[in-house]
Amino acid sequence: MLPVVVVHGGAGHIPKARSENSTSGVRSAARTGYTILREGGSSMDAVVEAVTQLENNPSFNAGCGSVLNVKGEVEMDAIVMDGKTLGSGAVSAVRNIANPIQLARLVMDKTDHACLTAEGANQFARSMGVPEVPLQSLITDYSRMRWKKNLGPDANPVECQMGKMGTVGAVAVDSEGNVACATSTGGMLNKMEGRVGDTPCIGCGGYADNQVGAVSTTGHGEAIMKVVLARLILFHVEQGQSVEAASDLALAYMKSRVGGLGGVVTVDPQGQWAARFSSLQMAWAAAQKDTLHYGLYTGEHFTQSIDDPH
């Protein structure tokens, strides 16, 4: 059953024109994560590498391709968590770096802290020799177009957000049974400057515990925060629910209690995994036992050999 990696590229309503890029992007990221695991790499290495790839892929709302805040700038959030130590690293509202997930990992590995924000996060990046990249290198025509469209007073960013672009994330369990999670995002379309969503908040954007499992979430950030979604799923797992049932219960609760939609990828230390969502779609892919699983719409579950290049 081990190792396993599960990746998501955002929950929402991905327009048909972009859905192929989303699907191929998550499949490629899952393959990358799995290659690391298969060669004996750690779950942390696998999730960070998978998410790095998605950050570099302009089709996703993370790193390059991030949505813009109300001022037309990019502020990114990310988190990693290590299920063995419960250690985590997070950055919020960080600017001008290509891979926030790697910076989050540096926070975990190189500081005594769990979260750095804004200018402090950028200063830390400089001290670690992380190169600064120009804002323009993170902005795509698509994200600029979405931003402009949502500047109007009657625009509804939440709906539009759910519409089009998603946070990215991954969970994995390696051959030693260590679990990890990673989540990265540009946040909410046209958000206020300094708005922080669920992604860098431990228990919300992700959580990992070797005794229970790991989760990475996507969807309406404020709703995810209100129910501390990742931690909630793992409470259900602790009480005996399967990863699938736990994920569904928590997502249903989020919908009924606070009216929010989203999606999650969940894995337990034995290698059971689930990719579940209450939104219309979620681009996801998983790799286990040399098989690649993937889907986009509810109910979809395609498989192919991991070594199949297509």
Place this chain on the structure above:
Amino acid sequence: MAEGFSTGRKREDQEMNLKMSAVVVVHGGAWAIPDDLAKASVDGVKVAACEGFSVLRGGGSALDAVEAAVRTLEENTVFNAGHGAVLNADGEVELDAIIMDGRTLTSGAVSSVKNIANPVSLARAVMEKTSHIMLTSRGANLFAESIGMATVPTDTLVTEYERNEWEKHKNYLTEVMQDFNCQWAHDTVGAVSVDSAGNVACATSTGGIRNKMIGRVGDSSIIGSGGYADNFSGAVSCTGHGESILKVTLARLILSHIEQGKSVADSSQVSLQYMGERVRGAGGAIVVSPSGEWAATFTTERMAWAAVDQDVLWYGLDPNERSKEQLSQYIYNNPNNHFNIF
């Protein structure tokens, strides 16, 4: 080992329309509070608890009560929140705060905000005036400006004591202690409350860890860690070693035990014990349930706390300490605190 307290009193049958008793509990930080700060810390939490209670008595909500109590603590320089906050590595003050409404699960939080006297009120404004939950840093400050919240010079927030402590720590090689972190000042402040309508709320506010890295965000502004409130289970505010609290999402963890049927005291003890064993972190928590049970529990050497329940003012500092005064007697003895209770 954790120390816990709770009232044994169960709420009367709601269907009989008896008046619900409103409760407020506050803390002024869980750490090895030195003797020379002990009296001021206990006095400070007692004043804050009464302040919160007077809001409840006046018909205010649990949300109003926790905000009022925490504002009082922020304005008191003996605590590490608002005025009196610790300094970061650059010698500046960066503040974090959260407030949460158990009825709707809405919340407001600010992290790394500067030059604001009452971060808890800014957090409440985020909750009520934006569609977001959390704002950080410059964005949080811009928002404060946009709603006309006054900016105060850093000097008004920094005490001479803190400036001296900062200098001392800067001149010695220091690392965050690995074991239990008890000796570091963790005097984050917080409050929880249940009002007469049965709504619960929490609020937490801090200046963070002395000499922290610039932009370091601890547990206090993170929903589920520094605080959480849910009408179905209760409200929690935490204090202690922030990074440890985050690792176990302490506030949400405590409530998960309550959801499983444990008492507020047992839930707090089990959770703090877990935090000590799993990640070697110490801290404290105050909890209130929707039916009015409450607890103040800590695994550090001391925690300054106070609660008002049924016209009794409870308070403590040392493990197993559980002092009390009749509220009316306390108010009579402290005429300078103009409580609007009677």
